[in-house]
Amino acid sequence: MKKSISGFIKTILTGNGYDVILAHTGAEAFSMISSHCPDLVVLDLGLPDVDGISIIEAVRQWTQLPIIVVSARTLERDKVEALDKGADDYITKPFSAAELLARVRVAIRHTRTAGIMASSRKFISGDLTVDYDKHMVTVGGENCRLTQNEFKIVALLSRCAGKVLTYDFILKELWGPQSHGSNQILRVNMANIRRKIEKNPADPKYIFTEVGVGYRMIEPDS
Amino acid sequence: MKKSISGFIKTILTGNGYDVILAHTGAEAFSMISSHCPDLVVLDLGLPDVDGISIIEAVRQWTQLPIIVVSARTLERDKVEALDKGADDYITKPFSAAELLARVRVAIRHTRTAGIMASSRKFISGDLTVDYDKHMVTVGGENCRLTQNEFKIVALLSRCAGKVLTYDFILKELWGPQSHGSNQILRVNMANIRRKIEKNPADPKYIFTEVGVGYRMIEPDS
DNA sequence: ATTTGTTGTTAAGGTGCTGTTAAGATTTTT
DNA sequence: AAAAATCTTAACAGCACCTTAACAACAAAT
Numbered sequence A, B: 001m002k003k004s005i006s007g008f009i010k011t012i013l014t015g016n017g018y019d020v021i022l023a024h025t026g027a028e029a030f031s032m033i034s035s036h037c038p039d040l041v042v043l044d045l046g047l048p049d050v051d052g053i054s055i056i057e058a059v060r061q062w063t064q065l066p067i068i069v070v071s072a073r074t075l076e077r078d079k080v081e082a083l084d085k086g087a088d089d090y091i092t093k094p095f096s097a098a099e100l101l102a103r104v105r106v107a108i109r110h111t112r113t114a115g116i117m118a119s120s121r122k123f124i125s126g127d128l129t130v131d132y133d134k135h136m137v138t139v140g141g142e143n144c145r146l147t148q149n150e151f152k153i154v155a156l157l158s159r160c161a162g163k164v165l166t167y168d169f170i171l172k173e174l175w176g177p178q179s180h181g182s183n184q185i186l187r188v189n190m191a192n193i194r195r196k197i198e199k200n201p202a203d204p205k206y207i208f209t210e211v212g213v214g215y216r217m218i219e220p221d222s
Numbered sequence C: 001a002t003t004t005g006t007t008g009t010t011a012a013g014g015t016g017c018t019g020t021t022a023a024g025a026t027t028t029t030t
Numbered sequence D: 001a002a003a004a005a006t007c008t009t010a011a012c013a014g015c016a017c018c019t020t021a022a023c024a025a026c027a028a029a030t
Helices: A002-015 A026-036 A052-060 A076-085 A097-118 A148-159 A167-175 A184-197 B002-015 B026-036 B052-060 B076-085 B097-113 B148-159 B167-175 B184-197
Strands: A041-044 A067-071 A089-092 A122-125 A128-131 A136-139 A164-166 A207-210 A214-217 B041-044 B067-071 B089-092 B122-125 B128-131 B136-139 B164-166 B207-210 B214-217
Touching: A002 A041, A002 A097, A026 A041, A026 A052, A041 A052, A052 A067, A052 A076, A067 A076, A067 A097, A076 A089, A076 B097, A089 A097, A097 B076, A128 A148, A148 A167, A148 A184, A148 A214, A164 A167, A167 A184, A167 A214, A184 A207, B002 B041, B002 B097, B026 B041, B026 B052, B041 B052, B052 B067, B052 B076, B067 B076, B067 B097, B076 B089, B089 B097, B128 B148, B136 B148, B136 B184, B148 B167, B148 B184, B148 B214, B164 B167, B167 B184, B167 B214, B184 B207
Parallel strands: A041 A067, A067 A089, B041 B067, B067 B089
Antiparallel strands: A122 A128, A128 A136, A164 A214, A207 A214, B122 B128, B128 B136, B164 B214, B207 B214
């Protein structure tokens, strides 16, 4: 009976494009979660060996990955305990495939927005890092305190690292279309940037100038 | 009948220490959400004037605050639509007070863990602590006695510690969608906050301003 | 080697942004 | 109802930043 339920869930999820692995006991479930690090756990409380609640508690010791509990128990005491111990949702049988899928989408949506917050996109090359979310450039872990325009220039160059960006291209990108020919402002900004990020501004390690063409940033670490 | 339901919900929540405001129509609900920026919305789909779904859609235009839908409709089609349009949970009547409260706790837990520090109810960096449960900020163990708005700003920044939050983002999150451009209120609040939490407000240690962009809080102790 | 054009550097003026203070309006508390 | 606290708005001061200009250093070409 239980097996048919888990099989039912697996069929639903695989049928909608999710990769599913199945555990048949609590111990197996915990070890599989630890080793595979899934994006989401659908937990049937009616497991043979251990209490489902203890699995939730054990998993919550080290990760916040979403846990959706599926159970035949409709007692509010069970629901409240599971939710308070760390479950993110609680569905009682019988339930429809559509509802399960909708609640899975909600859970994954949550981890996605949390994930955006947690890990920020970065450019890294040697001691230099450009953190696009933090709006921060560091050298050897030290904040360079670039101004707004200085950061925009570095960010633009780092996004096209290895390629030469012409003066006109940078100007048009950051100062708008009617900025043709006034490279002066770029030169001043580059001098200030190099004073802040380069050990020896006269012999740059990160941003090179291609005479007569434009600037080029070193390629990132692979 | 409906009124008694919303009254019931209000009684439950106020009885458990939550501040509750009540809207009787969809239009009222949306304007109250925009102006008060609550921590959580409990939405009864059976409102007289507008479709509840459209409220979810409208709110999701500008914020991710948790929305729990309460409805008498048990049709899976309704559940799926609400959840996919942005609701975070869906409870069908009749429901128990304990279950509602448990699901409210889950939703609020999610907003806490949406930031960097997973699973912690406190933010700690050096002498500064932000206690989300007690709504209290301390420096060196001393209570800073922040006002409601001041605490919301600090809490928001600490949840995204290390990242720059733009003025517009903070304003939208705490003052609603039609607050574009009025940074003045933010500057005044920040001056008051710094006077309360910083040793030397002119040289801040905890909250930095990124000129032209926004504010950034120092990262927590690891 | 001189010339010419390009790039780097520094300084100064003007602009816009941020911090600060104060006063009135509004809400909450006593 | 009075008093206190908080929220909001406005005015202003200070400062960082942007921009421009003048000049120095450098590279390429005659």
